[in-house]
Amino acid sequence: MKKKQVDFFPYFMLLPASVFIAGICxxxxxSGIWMSFTDTSLMNPTAWNFIGIDNFVEIAxxxxxxxxxxxxxxxxxxxxxxSYLFGLACALLMNRRMRLRGLVRALLLMPWVVPAVVGATAxxxxxxxxxxxxxxxxxxxxxxxxxxxxxxxAGMARVTVILFSTWxxxxxMSIVLLSSLQAIPNDIYEAADIDGASNLQRFRFIxxxxxxxxxxxxxxxxxxxxLNNFDNIFLMTKGGPAMSTQVMSIYSxxxxxxxxxxxxxxxxxxxxxxxxxxLCTLYFHLQRKxxxxxx
Amino acid sequence: MRKQKHLGTVVTLIMxxxxxxxxxxxxxxxxxxxxxxxxxxxxxxxxxxxxTTINYFNVLRTTPFPTYVKNSLAVALTVTAGATISASxxxxxxxxxxxxxxxxxxxxxxxxxxxxxxxxxxxxxxxxTFQHLNIIGTRTSLILASGTFSMPFAIWLLSGFxxxxxxxxxxxxxxxxxxxxxxxxxxxxxxxxxxIASAAIFTFINCxxxxxxxxILIKSDxxxxxxxxxxxxxxxxxxxxxxxxxxxxxxxxPVAFFLIFTQKYIVQGLxxxxxxx
Numbered sequence: 213m214k215k216k217q218v219d220f221f222p223y224f225m226l227l228p229a230s231v232f233i234a235g236i237c238x239x240x241x242x243s244g245i246w247m248s249f250t251d252t253s254l255m256n257p258t259a260w261n262f263i264g265i266d267n268f269v270e271i272a273x274x275x276x277x278x279x280x281x282x283x284x285x286x287x288x289x290x291x292x293x294x295s296y297l298f299g300l301a302c303a304l305l306m307n308r309r310m311r312l313r314g315l316v317r318a319l320l321l322m323p324w325v326v327p328a329v330v331g332a333t334a335x336x337x338x339x340x341x342x343x344x345x346x347x348x349x350x351x352x353x354x355x356x357x358x359x360x361x362x363x364x365x366a367g368m369a370r371v372t373v374i375l376f377s378t379w380x381x382x383x384x385m386s387i388v389l390l391s392s393l394q395a396i397p398n399d400i401y402e403a404a405d406i407d408g409a410s411n412l413q414r415f416r417f418i419x420x421x422x423x424x425x426x427x428x429x430x431x432x433x434x435x436x437x438x439l440n441n442f443d444n445i446f447l448m449t450k451g452g453p454a455m456s457t458q459v460m461s462i463y464s465x466x467x468x469x470x471x472x473x474x475x476x477x478x479x480x481x482x483x484x485x486x487x488x489x490x491l492c493t494l495y496f497h498l499q500r501k502x503x504x505x506x507x
Numbered sequence: 508m509r510k511q512k513h514l515g516t517v518v519t520l521i522m523x524x525x526x527x528x529x530x531x532x533x534x535x536x537x538x539x540x541x542x543x544x545x546x547x548x549x550x551x552x553x554x555x556x557x558x559t560t561i562n563y564f565n566v567l568r569t570t571p572f573p574t575y576v577k578n579s580l581a582v583a584l585t586v587t588a589g590a591t592i593s594a595s596x597x598x599x600x601x602x603x604x605x606x607x608x609x610x611x612x613x614x615x616x617x618x619x620x621x622x623x624x625x626x627x628x629x630x631x632x633x634x635x636t637f638q639h640l641n642i643i644g645t646r647t648s649l650i651l652a653s654g655t656f657s658m659p660f661a662i663w664l665l666s667g668f669x670x671x672x673x674x675x676x677x678x679x680x681x682x683x684x685x686x687x688x689x690x691x692x693x694x695x696x697x698x699x700x701x702x703i704a705s706a707a708i709f710t711f712i713n714c715x716x717x718x719x720x721x722x723i724l725i726k727s728d729x730x731x732x733x734x735x736x737x738x739x740x741x742x743x744x745x746x747x748x749x750x751x752x753x754x755x756x757x758x759x760x761p762v763a764f765f766l767i768f769t770q771k772y773i774v775q776g777l778x779x780x781x782x783x784x
Contacts, residue, residue, distance in 0.1 A: 221687055222611060225600035228593035229658050233621070236633065236655040241624055243632035257635045305522055310515045312523070318766050319526040321773065322533065325762045327716035329734040330755045333741065334532035337539065337748065345535055348551040379529065384777060391778040440625055443718045447738060464627045469723065474631050481628035492623040 248479035254472035267479035277480065279455060280463040287374060287445075287459055288438045294378040296431055299385025304419075306386075307393040317387075324383035328443035335376050336448060339363065366456035369449050373457050377444045381437075385430055392426035393419070425502045432495045436488055460484045533759075540752035547749050562753035571728050572754055575736035582646055582721075582732055583714040586654040590661050591707045595699075597658075598665030599691055605666075615666070618659040626656075630723050637724065648724045649732070653714050661706045667779055668702025669695065705772040705779075712762055712773075733758050 248267055252260040271277050302320060306313070323331065338345050339362040347359040362372045396419065404414050442461040445451065451458035451466070458466075460480060468477030527534070539547060540562050542555040550556065566572045605611045633652060637643045642651075672695050680690040696703065718734040725731055731739070737758060740751050766773065 219604075222600040222604040222608065225596040225691075226611075226614065229597040229662060232593070232651070232655040233618075233658060236651055237621055237624075237629060237659075240629045240632040240636065243636070244628045247632055252635075254634075257638065302522070302525070305518055305525075308515065308518060310522070311519045314770060316519065316522045316526060317774065318770050319523075319530060321766055321770070322526075322530055322763075325712055325716075325766055325773070326533065326759055327718070327734050327737075327762070329716075329718055329737045330536070330758050331532070333737065333751060333755045334536040336741075337752070338532045338535045343548070343551070343748075345531075345551070345553060352551075387774055387777050391774075436623055442626065447718065461625060461627050464625075464631075465719075465723075468627070468631045468634075474635070478628065478631050481625045481631070484625040485628055488623045488625060492620060496619075 244478045245482055247475055248482045250475045251473070252475040252478075254468065254474050257474070260475070263475070267476050268483075270476065271479055271483060276455065276458075277460075277463065280458045280460050281483075283370070283457065284439065284459040286370070287377070287457075288435055290374045291377040291381060291438045292431055292434050294374070295381035295385050295434065296427070298378065299382040300389055300427075302382070302386040303389035303393055306390055320386060321383045323379050324381075326380075328380065329447050331376065331380060332444070332447035335372070335379075336363065339372065363449060364453055366453060369453055369457050373445050373448055376448060377438065377441065380444060381434055385434065388426055388430045389423060392423045396422045425498075428498055429495065429502075432491055432498070436491050436495075439484070439487060439491070536752050537756050539748060540756045542749060544747065544749045562749035563757070565747075565750045566754045566757070570740070570750070570754070571731075571736065572757075574729065575731055575733045576757075578646060578730060579715060579733040582650055582653065583711050585650050586657060586714045587707050587711045589650075590654050590657045590710050591703060594658050594661035594706060595665050595669070595696065595703055596691075597662045599669050599695060601662065601666040602669040602672075615663075618662055621659045626719060629656075630720065634723060643724065644726050644730060646725075646730050649721055649730075652720050652724060653717055656720070657710045657713055661710055664706050664709065664776055664779060665699070665702055668699050668705070671702075672698050701772065701775070704769065705776040708765055708769050708772050709776045712765060715761060 247260075249262060249264060250260045251263050251266075306316065306320075310316070339347070341347055341359040341361050341364070344359075344362075346362075347356075350356045351359065361368060363369050400418055400422075401414060404418060409417070440461065441459075442465065445457050445459055446462055446465075449457045451462040461484065464477045464480040464484070467480060468474050535553065538554050541558045541560070542550075543557070543559045543561060546556060601611055601615045605615055630652075634643065637648045642648045676694060676698070677690050680694045681687075685693065716734060717732075718738070721732045721735045722738070725735060728736075728739075737751075737754055740754055
């Protein structure tokens with residue numbers, strides 16, 4: 213009979229990572245949730261009062277917050293939808309015998325690995341109203357008379373940041389979908405050919421169901437990343453013009469670091485967290501379901 | 508058969524053209540960086556009439572760009588080394604012992620959940636904590652934050668790769684008289700090196716590109732990393748587009764390098780991390 217002994221080896225292996233994660237990730241999360249019930253300010257962080265749910269009451273009546281929440285939703289939905297559709301189109305095109313696959317894939321991944329600041333600079337430059345290539349081209353072609361103000365009118369700025377985010381996000385979708393397309397066994401398609409299925413039917417009844425799981429997981433993951441995203445919009449428009457492209461993360465950042473109300477900013481990000489938790493729960497649920505289906 | 512071959516070439520051509528269109532902003536950025544400042548203002552041609560490197564010399568000689576590069580390299584390399592080492596240890600523990608250990612199973616779930624918290628929620632209190640510790644504005648603060656936030660994904664990715672290492676191999680190591688630490692460092696890690704490369708490349712690229720944390724934590728020009736430095740350039744010399752484009756072009760060099768030479772690992776990490784779970 214062996215005595216039941218606690219095996220310390222796995223805990224020893226987890227120790228270095230855990231120390232950092234506990235101190236720099238988990239502690240701040242709780243501290244942030246706690247802060248959302250206080251009136252902590254950036255200028256004088258030691259003098260704070262517990263104010264209960266006052267911050268959340270204020271959020272409920274805050275029009276700027278409502279605007280940020282609204283645009284966050286629109287921004288996330290449009291970005292994820294566009295990047296999924298475009299990513300799927302690219303994946304379908306690439307899922308066949310082709311030359312230079314490595315080169316094409318490297319080019320495809322480029323927007324995804326380029327730093328957001330470089331991407332934003334490139335886009336701002338090519339869309340510039342005076343010297344930007346797109347405006348000059350369109351004017352030379354006679355398609356427009358006055359330059360399109362891509363970044364200085366509210367409506368266009370919204371479209372532009374969504375396009376930019378789609379540009380940064382679609383390679384991820386494409387690569388994930390491509391690998392899932394490549395995993396579909398060829399004999400299913402051959403069987404469909406024998407049955408005389410059309411291309412559209414093959415896509416509708418074989419391809420789509422076979423990539424359903426990966427699609428859902430990738431979409432949810434991208435939803436969380438986009439909801440959480442700060443860099444793409446901040447580097448392009450800083451949330452402007454006139455707050456038209458302000459999302460929740462930018463609103464929270466501005467509130468904490470420019471208006472110094474860290475307590476209120478924390479409350480905004482706690483609300484953000486609730487959305488994330490909802491998405492995350494859905495993700496886990498889908499994953500468990502698909503694992504069960506596999507077994 | 509021959510028809511298929513032609514179709515492959517056509518698809519390649521379509522994709523290449525599509526990618527060129529997609530990468531138009533980047534191509535235009537690089538082409539602008541090679542124009543002289545007067546040409547940038549005067550002409551609207553896509554490609555430079557005469558290629559010049561004057562913008563690059565300007566950036567390297569008259570701006571703190573070299574300092575930013577040094578800072579970015581220092582931060583990214585430290586983070587990559589630290590995060591990869593501690594993540595491979597943790598990933599191994601989870602891969603081998605998660606099955607029949609409830610605490611470890613819960614731990615691996617916690618890691619997944621950590622990725623879902625809004626970064627602003629963490630950054631606000633972390634800012635005050637770093638203020639208390641008096642390390643705000645230093646590269647150390649950024650290394651700590653950036654390194655820690657890259658760990659959950661790295662652990663997750665690595666535990667998948669380490670799980671695939673055959674257990675029989677480890678048993679043979681034990682018979683040969685290795686203790687478990689030696690089994691890990693001498694047998695498991697070399698076998699899992701593609702996975703480790705994947706995690707390290709991911710961590711490096713993410714850290715090299717990271718803007719938000721660096722922007723919050725670092726204010727002084729001496730400690731700025733490239734993305735924050737570039738963002739300052741945009742504000743400072745808004746009209747000197749040439750220099751800005753040259754700086755941006757140089758910022759992409761390392762990621763482009765990784766993309767060309769280690770593409771396989773990037774793709775591996777992307778698909779494994781995203782979908783296997």
